[in-house]
Amino acid sequence: xxxxxxxxxxxxxxxxxxxxxxxxxxxxxxxxxxxxPFDEIGVEEAMRLKEAGSATEVVAVSCGVAQxxxxxxxxxxxxxxxxxxxxTDAELQPLAVAKLLSxxxxxxxxxxxxLGKQAIDDDANxxxxxxxxxxxxxxxxxxxxxRIADGWAEVLRxxxxxxxxxxxRLPAVVTTDLRLNEPxxxxxxxxxxxxxxxxxxxxxxxxxxxxxxxxxxLKVSEPAxxxxxxxxxxxxxxxxKLRGEAKVIP
Amino acid sequence: xxALVLAEHDNATLKxxxxxxxxxAAQAAGAVDILVVGSGCAAVAQQAAAIAGVGxxxxxxxxxxxxxxxxxxxxxxxxxxxxxxxxxxPATSYGKNVLPxxxxxxxxxxxxxxxxxxxxxxxxRPIYAGNAIATVQSADPTILVTARPTSFAPAADGxxxxxxxxxxxxxxxxxxxxxxxxxxxxxxxxxxxKVVVSGGRGLGSAENFKILEGLATRLxxxxxxxxxxxxxxxxxxxxxVGQTGKIVAPQLYIAVGISGAIQHLAGMKDSKVIVAIxxxxxxxxFQVADYGLVADLFTAVPELIEKLAEPAP
Numbered sequence: 001x002x003x004x005x006x007x008x009x010x011x012x013x014x015x016x017x018x019x020x021x022x023x024x025x026x027x028x029x030x031x032x033x034x035x036x037p038f039d040e041i042g043v044e045e046a047m048r049l050k051e052a053g054s055a056t057e058v059v060a061v062s063c064g065v066a067q068x069x070x071x072x073x074x075x076x077x078x079x080x081x082x083x084x085x086x087x088t089d090a091e092l093q094p095l096a097v098a099k100l101l102s103x104x105x106x107x108x109x110x111x112x113x114x115l116g117k118q119a120i121d122d123d124a125n126x127x128x129x130x131x132x133x134x135x136x137x138x139x140x141x142x143x144x145x146x147r148i149a150d151g152w153a154e155v156l157r158x159x160x161x162x163x164x165x166x167x168x169r170l171p172a173v174v175t176t177d178l179r180l181n182e183p184x185x186x187x188x189x190x191x192x193x194x195x196x197x198x199x200x201x202x203x204x205x206x207x208x209x210x211x212x213x214x215x216x217x218l219k220v221s222e223p224a225x226x227x228x229x230x231x232x233x234x235x236x237x238x239x240x241k242l243r244g245e246a247k248v249i250p
Numbered sequence: 251x252x253a254l255v256l257a258e259h260d261n262a263t264l265k266x267x268x269x270x271x272x273x274x275a276a277q278a279a280g281a282v283d284i285l286v287v288g289s290g291c292a293a294v295a296q297q298a299a300a301i302a303g304v305g306x307x308x309x310x311x312x313x314x315x316x317x318x319x320x321x322x323x324x325x326x327x328x329x330x331x332x333x334x335x336x337x338x339x340p341a342t343s344y345g346k347n348v349l350p351x352x353x354x355x356x357x358x359x360x361x362x363x364x365x366x367x368x369x370x371x372x373x374x375r376p377i378y379a380g381n382a383i384a385t386v387q388s389a390d391p392t393i394l395v396t397a398r399p400t401s402f403a404p405a406a407d408g409x410x411x412x413x414x415x416x417x418x419x420x421x422x423x424x425x426x427x428x429x430x431x432x433x434x435x436x437x438x439x440x441x442x443x444k445v446v447v448s449g450g451r452g453l454g455s456a457e458n459f460k461i462l463e464g465l466a467t468r469l470x471x472x473x474x475x476x477x478x479x480x481x482x483x484x485x486x487x488x489x490x491v492g493q494t495g496k497i498v499a500p501q502l503y504i505a506v507g508i509s510g511a512i513q514h515l516a517g518m519k520d521s522k523v524i525v526a527i528x529x530x531x532x533x534x535x536f537q538v539a540d541y542g543l544v545a546d547l548f549t550a551v552p553e554l555i556e557k558l559a560e561p562a563p
Binding site for chain 1: 354425
């Protein structure tokens with residue numbers, strides 16, 4: 001079974017982003033970039049499938065600027081066999097990425113496509129579902145456990161209020177949630193090995209995909225700030241304030 | 251303009267999130283219809299029909315829709331989407347699962363997690379875990395939106411919309427439902443609770459988390475946790491409040507032993523009143539708290555339970 005695993009280059013999750021003064025976006029100049037954490041979980045899961053004998057080949061793919069090659073090298077260092085970058089400087093929105101991935105799925109014919117449930121920059125939570133719809137195949141989103149057997153994937157999903165298990169016929173799309181696994185640390189020998197693995201670079205034009213954005217960002221602003229509160233000296237004062245001032249308890 | 255709202259339900263009861271989405275859809279499009287997709291869910295359609303301002307309720311009632319598989323629900327919504335300028339769903343695990351499939355098939359973008367309607371085609375939505383708010387405008391012929399339930403007031407009863415059965419559409423053998431383990435609790439649901447008591451890594455162990463149960467019972471509160479506490483195994487995953495967990499906005503949020511990581515604040519900073527109890531006076535949680543108490547939680551929480559038991563003076 002071939003597994004395609006999709007990775008996005010995003011602002012590192014430890015960085016507190018700042019809105020640009022002209023409200024045109026967030027300032028990502030000279031900011032540390034990393035693999036989207038949910039995608040890292042996806043790469044780890046693909047490797048576990050390979051180590052368990054379910055997967056024969058793991059192909060990491062990314063869409064975006066030339067520096068996404070670094071993100072793909074990380075995926076290769078975790079253990080992916082080869083990588084494909086669809087390189088463009090254009091702004092890529094989820095529908096465009098889903099179309100690019102659909103073209104790659106057409107070319108590579110994987111049995112399983114793994115994506116993070118959302119990217120921590122645009123927080124859209126769309127690409128996996130859109131890809132599944134474009135391919136006319138099943139999806140299992142927000143996965144916290146994945147088992148492959150007899151041409152089906154059984155997936156434990158994290159849903160509001162608990163857990164749900166669905167079985168999806170392969171080929172299928174699975175999107176990862178936090179508790180699916182804990183990604184391994186990348187070792188130096190594996191980073192060196194990753195440099196020699198094949199990394200193919202394509203363009204949206206070569207795949208015949210129009211990536212023009214559909215949503216126009218009119219502005220990006222700071223969220224409303226809460227008014228600074230007060231420190232109370234003891235529990236009795238806290239209860240008195242909640243009753244008398246805030247009126248949130250009887 | 252007319253919007254179709256995808257109702258979230260469990261085949262018996264309409265989820266309150268649906269009412270909030272009706273409010274958002276009405277702000278965007280004016281006229282609102284509701285689509286109920288399920289099995290044996292006539293009662294849900296009746297609850298939807300009673301919401302004030304709803305034009306009509308479309309009911310797709312079929313065994314294939316019993317477990318709300320995304321492939322089938324999306325196909326049903328597509329079949330009913332003709333004539334609507336807007337398609338709305340709640341930004342919950344249900345809506346997030348279904349609506350992007352519909353958007354892709356219509357070759358339209360989706361606006362995820364809208365927190366405000368600025369015009370019929372323009373919405374505010376959080377990005378970077380709520381550290382920035384993007385204002386986005388769609389130019390697509392159909393505008394698809396998932397709306398964050400806590401950002402819109404729930405639409406009240408007072409209507410009497412007609413219920414129109416529609417032919418059920420499903421895709422068949424792509425996927426099947428295996429099972430469900432929903433957390434059973436006497437406490438209110440985390441996302442709908444008026445009061446939430448949350449614990450962080452400061453609790454120190456799963457055993458110590460029990461100290462919060464007495465406080466939650468006293469306040470009729472739901473229990474929550476920070477990601478740090480969940481990752482440490484102190485609390486179950488479905489208690490997690492934060493950007494990668496649940497977004498809550500109760501009347502009162504009590505954060506106990508929570509430092510206030512960005513990712514946690516993103517999940518609770520729209521609460522009306524925030525109380526923080528932490529022994530570290532420099533914890534970032536105090537910057538968003540209306541009332542902060544620098545104290546050891548293991549003495550402060552029992553004292554708080556005791557004081558709350560006393561009648562108000």
